[in-house]
Amino acid sequence: MDLYQKMSPTPDEDIISVDNLTKRFDDFIAIDQITFKVKRGEIFAFLGPNGAGKSTTIKILTTLLRPTEGTITIDGYDPQLLPHKVRESFGIVFQDPSLDEELTAFENMEYHGILYNISRHIRRKRIEELLGMVELWDRRHELVKYFSGGMKRRLEIARGLMHYPKILFLDEPTLGLDPQTRSLIWGHIKEMNRTKGVTLFFTTHYMEEAERVAERIAIIDHGRIIIQGTPEMLKKETKTENLEEAFISLTGRDIRAEDVSRTERMKMRFRVFKRQRS
Numbered sequence: 001m002d003l004y005q006k007m008s009p010t011p012d013e014d015i016i017s018v019d020n021l022t023k024r025f026d027d028f029i030a031i032d033q034i035t036f037k038v039k040r041g042e043i044f045a046f047l048g049p050n051g052a053g054k055s056t057t058i059k060i061l062t063t064l065l066r067p068t069e070g071t072i073t074i075d076g077y078d079p080q081l082l083p084h085k086v087r088e089s090f091g092i093v094f095q096d097p098s099l100d101e102e103l104t105a106f107e108n109m110e111y112h113g114i115l116y117n118i119s120r121h122i123r124r125k126r127i128e129e130l131l132g133m134v135e136l137w138d139r140r141h142e143l144v145k146y147f148s149g150g151m152k153r154r155l156e157i158a159r160g161l162m163h164y165p166k167i168l169f170l171d172e173p174t175l176g177l178d179p180q181t182r183s184l185i186w187g188h189i190k191e192m193n194r195t196k197g198v199t200l201f202f203t204t205h206y207m208e209e210a211e212r213v214a215e216r217i218a219i220i221d222h223g224r225i226i227i228q229g230t231p232e233m234l235k236k237e238t239k240t241e242n243l244e245e246a247f248i249s250l251t252g253r254d255i256r257a258e259d260v261s262r263t264e265r266m267k268m269r270f271r272v273f274k275r276q277r278s
Contacts, residue, residue, distance in 0.1 A: 013039070013040045014037040014038065014039060014040070014073070015038055015039065015040040015041075015042075015074070015075055015166060015167060015199050016036075016037065016038035016044075016061065016072075016073070016074055016167065016199070016201065017037050017038075017071075017072065017073040018034060018035060018036050018037070018057075018061075018070065018071075018072050019035050019070055019071045019072075020033045020034075020035055020069065020070040020071070021033070021034050021035070021057070021060065021067055021069070021070035021071075021072065022034075022067065022068045022069040022070050023053075023056055023060060023065065023067055023068050024068045029223055030053050030056040030223055031053045031056055031057055031060070031067075031223050032053075032222075032223040032224050033069075033070070033224070034053075034057065034070075034220065034223070034224060034225045035225070036218050036225060036228055038199060038201060038216075039199075040166075040197070040199055041193070041197045041198075041199055042199055042200070042215050042216065043190070043193055043199075043200045043202075043213060043214050043215045043216075044199070044200065044201050044202075044214060044215065044216055044217070044218070045202055045203070045204065045210040045213070045214035045216070045217040045218070046058070046201065046202070046203050046217075046218050046220065047203065047204070047207075047210060047217060047218070047219050047220070047247060048203075048219060048220035048221055048251070049221060049251050049252075049254075052220045052221045052222065052223070052251070053220050053221075053222070053223040053224075054203055054220055055171075057220070058169060058171065058201075058203070060072065060079075061074065061079070061090075061169070061201075062087075062090060062092060062169060063079050063083040063086055063087060066080065067080075074086045074089055074090070074167070075089040075090075075166055075167065077089070088116075088163070088165075089165060089166050089167055090165045090166070090167040090168065090169055091159075091160030091161055091162070091163065091165035091167070091168045091169070092160060092168070092169040092170075092171070093153075093156045093157055093160045093168070093169070093170045093171065093173050094156075094171055095171040095172040095175060097152055097156070098156065099144050099152055099155060099156060099159075100144065101143065101144045101145035102143065102144075102145065103143070103144060104140065104141050104142060104143055104144065105131060105136055105139055105140045105141075105142065105144060105147070105155050106127060106131070106140040106141060108144060108155060108159060109123075109126075109127045109130070109131065109155075109158065109159055109162060110123060110127065112159045112162045112163075113126065113127070113162050113163070116162065116163040118162070118163060123162075126162060126164075127140075127162075130158040130159075130161055130162065131155075131158055133158065133188060133191075133192070134154035134155065134157060134158045134188055135154070136151065136154060136155060136158065139151070149176065149177055149181075150177050150178070150181035150184070150185070153173065153174065153177060153181070153185055154184075154185060154188065157170075157173065157185065157188065157189065161192065161198070164196075165198065166198065166199060167198070167199045167200075167201060168189075168192075168198050168199070168200055168201070169201050169202070170189070170200065170201070170202035170203070171202070171203050172203055172204055172205060173185060173189070173202060173204070174186070174204065174206065174209065175204075175205065182206070182209065186209070186212075186213055189213075190213065202214075207242070207243045207244035207247055208242070208243070208244070210231070210243055211231045211242065211243035214231065215230065216228065216229060216230055217229070217230070217231060217234060217243070219234070219247060219250055219251065221250065221251045226250050226251070227250060231243055234246045238250060
């Protein structure tokens with residue numbers, strides 16, 4: 001088969017496949033031979049303490065970093081051979097706000113659609129559909145700087161879906177939000193997974209959130225995946241009553257330093273949009 005040819009989808013297909021992935025920075029091993037798969041349409045949580053390697057892994061999956069070793073397939077494509085095709089397959093919601101607050105909700109969506117070369121007619125239809133889904137259509141002409149934190153998060157999720165991605169990466173999508181807003185946002189995300197079949201790959205610090213939402217979970221620490229499976233399996237393996245206890249039993253109680261600074265995350269977002277426009 002031609003290496004540049006996308007494989008035809010098959011039932012129960014792995015939309016993300018990672019085999020013996022390693023990433024070194026000089027003498028430091030950030031990712032150490034990790035292997036995991038995510039099924040098409042699955043809700044998959046990737047958990048780990050600060051500095052565990054989850055951010056590096058997500059950067060590699062979203063074509064921002066090249067691996068040192070190992071193989072990756074995203075929606076049937078090799079990110080190193082066809083990075084532009086892989087980028088078409090996913091949307092991403094960053095941990096830190098990435099909206100232009102001097103634009104309206106509609107303008108933020110419009111700009112993102114232009115980046116993906118979506119025609120004007122289709123853009124307008126999708127903007128109405130997606131803003132309606134996250135209950136922001138009536139606020140579409142308001143400047144984002146006047147939105148609450150929860151409204152901004154909902155807008156970022158809608159924007160991440162603008163090009164109808166097959167995979168949505170969510171990095172701490174509800175961090176800092178109140179329980180009601182978190183529940184509302186996850187309601188929208190799960191509905192999108194159920195009705196559109198979008199595969200969800202997310203990280204969160206809220207263990208009860210991961211336990212309630214994720215179908216399968218991989219826990220990574222010191223660059224290695226310690227365990228992966230359903231929440232029930234993880235609790236059974238660690239003989240604990242909830243996912244938070246299981247997580248601590250596997251990763252310890254030590255406080256870790258932040259693995260990615262705010263400045264680094266801003267640079268990462270800039271590189272994403274720069275590549276999307278190229």
